[in-house]
Amino acid sequence: MLSFSVIVILLLPSIDRYFDFSTDRTANIGSTIGGLTAPVLTIFSSYLVYLALIRQTESNNEQRLKNESDMIFLLINQLDAELDGFYVKQTKGTVEQKFTGLEALNDFGRGYRYDYNIDQFEQLPGYTFKAWYEAGQIAVIVDTFNLIEQRINTSPLNEQTRNLFRFKLESYYNGKLKIPFSSLASAFDIYPDQLDEIAQKIIDLVTRNGNAELYASGEEN
Numbered sequence: 001m002l003s004f005s006v007i008v009i010l011l012l013p014s015i016d017r018y019f020d021f022s023t024d025r026t027a028n029i030g031s032t033i034g035g036l037t038a039p040v041l042t043i044f045s046s047y048l049v050y051l052a053l054i055r056q057t058e059s060n061n062e063q064r065l066k067n068e069s070d071m072i073f074l075l076i077n078q079l080d081a082e083l084d085g086f087y088v089k090q091t092k093g094t095v096e097q098k099f100t101g102l103e104a105l106n107d108f109g110r111g112y113r114y115d116y117n118i119d120q121f122e123q124l125p126g127y128t129f130k131a132w133y134e135a136g137q138i139a140v141i142v143d144t145f146n147l148i149e150q151r152i153n154t155s156p157l158n159e160q161t162r163n164l165f166r167f168k169l170e171s172y173y174n175g176k177l178k179i180p181f182s183s184l185a186s187a188f189d190i191y192p193d194q195l196d197e198i199a200q201k202i203i204d205l206v207t208r209n210g211n212a213e214l215y216a217s218g219e220e221n
Contacts, residue, residue, distance in 0.1 A: 002037065068155045072165055075151060076172065079144045083176060086137045102176055108134050109180030113187040128196035129188070138184075139198045142205055145169075145177070173209050181206050 087100045088108050099107060112132075129135050152165045185206040188199050 002041070065157060065161075068157055069161070069165075072148060072151055072155070075144065075148045076168070079141065079148065079172070082137075082141050082144055086134075086141070088134055105138075105177075105180045109183035113183040113190075127193075129194045129199040130196050135198050139201065141177070142198075142201045145173070145205065146201075170209070177205075178209070 083105065084101045086102075086105050087098055088104045090097045090099070130139075148169055152162055152169065155162060155165075157165070181202055184199075185203045188195055188203060
């Protein structure tokens with residue numbers, strides 16, 4: 001449209017012969033207009049390409065951050081699924097009962113700390129916490145929690161968003177994992193022979209989340 005407008009304007013009759021481009025002496029008017037407008041249009045086109053590249057870069061960054069947020073939410077959902085899948089079995093008489101989820105984890109943590117006679121296993125060499133079938137399930141939960149924590153700290157998200165995810169993870173720990181894990185960590189103080197790599201992971205997690213005094217004193221809410 002700009003080029004067409006310039007052509008129309010330049011081909012109009014002029015009051016001064018010097019600016020009259022409608023005569024035969026200006027047969028090469030197309031080349032003249034092209035030479036004048038091409039640099040302007042090229043610069044304008046380059047500017048548009050630059051804006052497009054900037055917008056594409058911003059869009060890619062936004063998508064990358066969205067993917068990172070989605071990954072963290074996916075891991076949190078995975079952690080929730082692993083907690084829901086946790087189970088313990090108890091036999092009363094001839095009846096075997098199975099408990100699952102958070103209730104089962106709370107019962108196991110409290111039972112391990114207060115009810116189970118762990119001393120009887122001291123006579124068995126190498127019988128540490130990982131010999132309990134529940135320990136493998138707990139190890140998966142702890143590993144996933146640590147993975148989420150590491151993912152949040154190393155993500156390209158801004159600090160405000162990372163703090164929101166940290167708050168979410170802290171809330172998850174305090175609401176679901178704090179009491180059973182603190183019970184287990186307290187029991188490891190009482191039964192040091194039960195210590196192994198899984199037990200140490202639990203102790204590290206409890207200590208890192210500010211519950212060292214809780215499990216050291218054996219107090220629970």
